[in-house]
Amino acid sequence: MGVARRRVSPPARGMVVNMARPYDECIRCGKPVGWGRSVCNDCNPAGLPEPSPAQYHATVFLSVLVALIVLGVVAVLLH
Numbered sequence: 001m002g003v004a005r006r007r008v009s010p011p012a013r014g015m016v017v018n019m020a021r022p023y024d025e026c027i028r029c030g031k032p033v034g035w036g037r038s039v040c041n042d043c044n045p046a047g048l049p050e051p052s053p054a055q056y057h058a059t060v061f062l063s064v065l066v067a068l069i070v071l072g073v074v075a076v077l078l079h
Helices: 054-076
Strands: none
Touching: none
């Protein structure tokens, strides 16, 4: 099984970047967690399922969509 590699911008001249670390970081506290995990066991003691990136994007998309609909309705009512 290969080491997962992140896509990053090119480093500055002379800068060394180590992309072979076998862990990611907790989004809450920054502790190392395994690849594909977003929170550590301390921040998620109950072991609840972690949301996928698609769920985060869908939540933001729906929030923006609802805000635009509300603004549209308000604009029609005040016109």
